[in-house]
Amino acid sequence: MKLARVVGTVISTINAPDLDSRSLLLCDLLDPSGRPAGGYLIAVDSVGAGAGETVLLLDEGNSARQVLAAPGAPIRTVIVGIVDEVTGPPGPATSLPARAAGAEAADGQGPGSVRTSRGPGPGSRRGGRASPSGSARGSRREPA
Amino acid sequence: MQLARVIGTVVATVKTPGLQGVKLLVIQPLDRHQQPVGSQLVAADAVHMAGPGELVYFVAAREAALAMPDPFVPVDHAIVGIVDAVAPLAGDEIAGDESAGGEP
Numbered sequence: 032m033k034l035a036r037v038v039g040t041v042i043s044t045i046n047a048p049d050l051d052s053r054s055l056l057l058c059d060l061l062d063p064s065g066r067p068a069g070g071y072l073i074a075v076d077s078v079g080a081g082a083g084e085t086v087l088l089l090d091e092g093n094s095a096r097q098v099l100a101a102p103g104a105p106i107r108t109v110i111v112g113i114v115d116e117v118t119g120p121p122g123p124a125t126s127l128p129a130r131a132a133g134a135e136a137a138d139g140q141g142p143g144s145v146r147t148s149r150g151p152g153p154g155s156r157r158g159g160r161a162s163p164s165g166s167a168r169g170s171r172r173e174p175a
Numbered sequence: 176m177q178l179a180r181v182i183g184t185v186v187a188t189v190k191t192p193g194l195q196g197v198k199l200l201v202i203q204p205l206d207r208h209q210q211p212v213g214s215q216l217v218a219a220d221a222v223h224m225a226g227p228g229e230l231v232y233f234v235a236a237r238e239a240a241l242a243m244p245d246p247f248v249p250v251d252h253a254i255v256g257i258v259d260a261v262a263p264l265a266g267d268e269i270a271g272d273e274s275a276g277g278e279p
Binding site for chain 2: 041042049055059072073
């Protein structure tokens with residue numbers, strides 16, 4: 032699986048029947064330290080991911096079709112999780128995404144952990160996520 | 176799946192039996208800023224409506240064949256949708272707040 036950040040949505044009215052009413056999100060691939068790794072993928076959302084969130088991408092067809100319960104669908108990449116935090120060995124290579132860096136500084140976290148939540152602290156993380164996810168879902172209904 | 180621009184068509188009269196009736200298009204894969212990246216490809220058109228100049232998205236590997244009416248065809252890239260718009264989700268300036276709720 033791959034780490035990625037949701038950066039956009041792809042709106043399409045003419046598509047393969049199996050893709051009808053599925054939301055497609057444009058995801059920038061990240062390395063474990065949260066920096067862009069180069070490249071992107073268009074993924075089908077299965078968890079209600081929203082703008083700017085760090086997500087877990089599954090890039091394998093059979094698993095993707097199993098997750099979506101869509102046998103025979105021409106789908107290979109699916110968002111299967113929303114990442115709260117990635118931890119790893121501390122080191123100079125560990126850098127934070129721009130927006131997380133602010134929260135990190137405020138929290139006084141060490142360099143070894145990458146915080147991907149968008150709230151100011153752990154307490155608000157869950158609540159902060161629910162709202163944009165819900166609204167993002169709503170906004171993506173329009174193309175259908 | 177990735178974005179691509181249709182830049183041409185391929186006409187082949189002699190094809191392997193599974194490819195009869197399959198429309199083939201030349202596509203240029205794009206990065207997420209819609210700038211050309213990588214080499215051009217021949218892709219099957221699974222939506223039957225893509226044409227030169229259009230922004231599409233395609234799927235590669237085994238999943239490409241699944242997009243075709245007969246899922247056992249020798250196809251490794253297939254166009255599975257025509258893009259109306261790629262809407263940015265507010266990019267970096269949404270940091271740490273719920274401003275995404277205001278997105279159109």
